[in-house]
Amino acid sequence: VTRVGTILASNTSSISITRIASATSKPHRVTYESARSLAQHLGKSVCVSMDRPGFLVYRLLMPLINEAFFLLSEGVGTAEDIDRSMRLGTNMQSGPLRTADNI
Structure with missing residues (x-):
């Protein structure tokens, strides 16, 4: 439904990121390192959590x-x-x- 190159992003804390990624044709492109790099570039702190409902x-x-x-x-x-x-x-x-x- 989307064009090639579309970024799928979410700020959900209740839907599994793994589940969201599994609905794409390229789930490997939903990556932690890209998000972490962007956050750091924007001057944000990064807290790491396993993919669980509610996170931290x-x-x-x-x-x-x-x-x-x-x-x-x-x-x-x-x-x-x-x-x-x-x-x-x-x-x-x-x-x-x-x-x-x-x-």
Whole structure:
């Protein structure tokens, strides 16, 4: 459906990159080194993860957000206090509940 030379790129953290690549006629052209080189050229930091749902960030973040909602539903703290405690205690830019609103 695409022209030769088309770049297939994704920022998904839930669909396997291997699965996406397998739908192409040239899955070997979906390469880590090309992406890493481009990121470094753009001045970005590179974090490496195996091809798993959620990769690194969302695998860590989702349990934190879930626990924040449990704390809120149990009345352990207000949304503001839960977020403030994580911002001040861990130097997060925003707390887990505010983060959940943004993703």
